[in-house]
Amino acid sequence: MTPEAQGVLPHAPARRALGVVVPFDMELDAELWRWLPNDVDLLVTRTPFFDDVVTVEFAREVAQTRVVAEGVRSVTAGRAEAVLYACASGSFVHGRAGQEELVRAMTAAGSRDAVTTSGAIVEALGVLGIRHVSIATPYTSALSLLLGSFLNEYGVTMAGHAALGLDQRIWEVPYAQTAELIRQADAPEAEAIVVSCTNLPTYDLIAPLEAQLGKPIVTANQATMWAGLRRLGRLANGERQSLLHVPAHAELPGL
Known part of the structure; x- marks a missing residue:
């Protein structure tokens, strides 16, 4: 007799989670999920809306560390084991120093491991x-x-x-x-x-x-998901994509 037939309910399988902070205009959440293994979830939050088009000024606005940090706090309140800032322009617009400042701000806001798209x-x-x-x-x-x-x-x-x-x-x-x-x-x-x-x-x-x-x-999305999953020791899904052939535990380069 199966456990279910005996009235014993099965345990839900353990799941991993990545937190993701995206700009308010992000439309490709579904594409991010395509790189995920079946037992990893995305906990996604958005930066506040403001009325602008995608320019250098827009990138600077969505790159504000206080805005990104607020998003980090919202997803780390849950199961997120690492947090991704999934915005390319927002993480390169202030150069290397700006990208590294974002990572520090994300860590200070509660992320055990922080990744930006440009850093990825x-x-x-x-x-x-x-x-x-x-x-x-x-x-x-x-x-x-x-x-x-x-x-x-x-x-x-x-x-x-x-x-x-x-x-x-x-x-x-x-x-x-x-x-x-x-x-x-x-x-x-x-x-x-x-x-x-x-x-x-x-x-x-x-x-x-x-x-x-x-x-x-x-x-951008491929690198972001690949780098985030590496923090979990996992490989991203995707056939015949060169980046995804890199072992999940390969040594990280110095950034």
Whole structure:
């Protein structure tokens, strides 16, 4: 006779959890979940709304440490074992010093382990041994070039660059347009292509474009989820994505 037949209820399986702080305009929560193992949850919160489009000023607004810290406090009140700040521009707009200040603020707010999207991209490039990249973004040129400056502070040079020049509704960019953007950004000297913005859909493009272009493609949401899951000692889901072949317990590069 089964335990259920005897009136004994089964125990719910143990689950892990990552906290995620996203900007108020984030539309791709569902894409983040695609990298998750079945027994890991996302506890998501948003920064407060303000009326602006995606510019350098917008990135500075969502990068305020007090705003991000408040989000961290809300998710660490639950089961979050690590907290991700899932915003690329908000974590590179103030350069390396700003990214590292965000991590300190997140830790001070209660996160046992803190990761920003831009920090995750640097971490991903480090474990892949990449020092020369092309950059593809949906941003305006002014915001896009700040990503190149940020990566340069970590010893990563920009070999190629392409940007869509958008300042709103980035989540509506179709895969075909993003694929062409990535191809335009590619350069012979680039060892990998970095695709920025957590509001730009990329999941289904990574594997086919890596096969076509013959080099790793590191995207904002992919790197964020990969780095967060590493803190749990877990691998992200995703077939034929170069970054996801890195062992979960591989040594972290110095940031």
